[in-house]
Amino acid sequence: MILVVLEHDTQRLRKGALEAISRARQLSALGPVSGLVIGENTQMVAQEAAQYLPVVYAAEVGGYTAEKWAEAAYAAAQKSGARVVIATGGRQSRTWTPRLAYKMKAGLMEDTLETSTDGSSVGGTRYSFLNRVTERQRAALPVVLTAKPNTTPLAEPHGSGTVESLRVDAPAGVEVLERVLEQKKGVSLTEATVVVTGGRGLGSPEAFAGVEELARALGAAVGATRAAVDAGWRPYGEQVGQTGKTVQPSLYIALAVSGAVQHQSGMNKSKYIVAVNKDAEAPIFKIADYGIVGDVHQVLPALIEAVKKLKD
């Protein structure tokens, strides 16, 4: 049996949930797949999930804490007899899945790119060493795994299932006093197919207006380096790199970004990388497909014009 914990925004399933369902179906040699929706408004979201899965559990536990999520997933895994639990990779899921894995005495595979099974164990590939090494892992059942976003085709609806409420005694310990959600402007960074990132070399927060304009023209998300975030020019939510977000778009444009290893670990798997920097020795050029050595304040306006001309 396999359990998929489905990410949602309290209204709809997120894209990551449909990827996780696909992952579960790929492991169907291990038995049928059931789903679990945790949080708020779970009945409604579970109805949507039932278009994909024969049984969907709904655990109405309120707002997120790692303890509640792990407890709900453990209850659903026990009820369904699941030996494999799959969730979408993210900061929150990579906090509650270790708790769950410990409860289940399971092997944990984090942020897997793909997964397979021989019937008694699960194999997976993932990145390690700051995204520089690809490794193959294997663990005997039970296994808890997270699937890295944007690695798996989205599942198609399949039959119609039933929704079952799941009672969970939520553990105390963490009390949320205040939650500040990121302002969502434009395209989300981790889901974007094009990302335009600005670095400290832009010289001022005002210069990011050009980065935003280029991003708009390309339908891209805006990213920032740690130096630009530390300087207070951009919000932390835009940071790409080791302590920020990891992105893997088709096109990554780095403007006045020197390309420290910590930054590279958040973007080095992009399909095409473009760098604009006045320093021809900047490390970013070593991993760039296309590079312009020049002054970003002159190149960026020209680039915006050229993109707009193309789009017309």
Place this chain on the structure above:
Amino acid sequence: MKFIAVIRQVPDGESRLKIAGGKVDLSGVTMILDQMDEWAVEEVIRLQEKHGGESVVVALGPERTEEAIRTALAMGADRAVHLVADDYLDPISQAEALAETLRAEAPTLVISGGQQADWDSQALGAATAEALGWPVVSWTTQIELEGQTHAKARHDLDEGAELVRVALPAVFTTQQGLNEPRYPTLPGIMKAKRKELKKLPLSISSRVEVLEQTIQERSRLNKMIDGKDPVAAASELVRLLHQEAKVI
């Protein structure tokens, strides 16, 4: 009060990795105290400076980890416990190994790095919390004690951040912004040599097996365009992205 930082030694991100016999070969690679663990060490020292008590480092890893432990002691931690394990251990097994030592130490709180720079795992803090039956706060940017029983903490979520009150003892994992780690001073380094370091051998096997590691660097086109004429360079770049790469 007692504050514990859990640390590991990892390759310096700037150093070049190589593969030998299907595994990462770390011989000749510069090894450092994991930068995300460095925030944990700094934070336990600050807590101890502010509230008194003891700051302790608990390390997990092979013999060579002692260098990273000495760094943490030179920064100002009072003493260290080193769980000596040579090979890869999955985070659940790591937590199991750590839990025994941590339970015996009975600290006020435990802090560990948000992500390990070698195994790219974010799981150790949360798994350790589960092993101890404690709450966890991950990606923490601020910790403030409220007496002996609670702490207020700010931490990052997938999208946004939150302020929580958490019952102690608890486990926290670090995030950029938590603090600015101090450099070890020369007197600090001298003193560190005499500080207590207890070694405990571990015999625990990993639940997850690493079968093979490879370095797959994408081959890049490395096409350089002269930026002296910005307009010409920009239009050439857009042409290449549209016609050659076909990504716009």
